[in-house]
Amino acid sequence: MRAIRFLATLFFMFVLWLMLTFMADPQLVLAGVVIASIAAYLFSELFIEGSGKESLNPKRWMWMVFYVLILAKECILASLDVAWRVLHPKMPIKPCIIRIPTHLESDWEITLLSNSITLTPGTLVIDFNEDENCLYVHWLYMREKEIEAAKKEISEVYEKYLGRIFE
Secondary structure, three states, X not given: OXXXXXXXXXXXXXXXXXXXXXXXXXHHHHHHHHHHHHHHHHHHHHHOOOOOHHHHOXXXXXXXXXXXXXXXXXXXXXXXXXXXXXHOOOOOOEOEEEEEEOOOOXXXXXXXXXXXXXXXXXXXXXXXXOOOOEEEEEEOEXXXXXXXXXXXXXXXXXXXXXXXXXX
């Protein structure tokens, strides 16, 4: 079981390294293998719970790839929106703090959702209420007049994919 957790963590860390470096230089690939191996050795027990077999499920990895692509798209669109607002002479902003309940339950899911929202320019998770299982998010420009529509715009796409990754 430990070997499966180690291999799954190694694979994830190495793919993450490749995505962050964007290079196929042999020295960087070797450095990535070494760093991913060290990280997998140190953190595989924390990173993957249980036997680890479910983490090797190709379906889960496919959803993770989709999730990363959706996150990248959302970050690019939000970056352009924030840049436009900053450069606009009137600086059109309508800041608000919105309460977003989530159906996600595990610590990993909630952490990834919070980080994804915070990574998206114009939004920032400021608190998580465990009792109500909800996030409090500061939003730079509230487009929607109704709270439910605003909640959907901020977190629905992330929750959909995270739910499929961790099911």
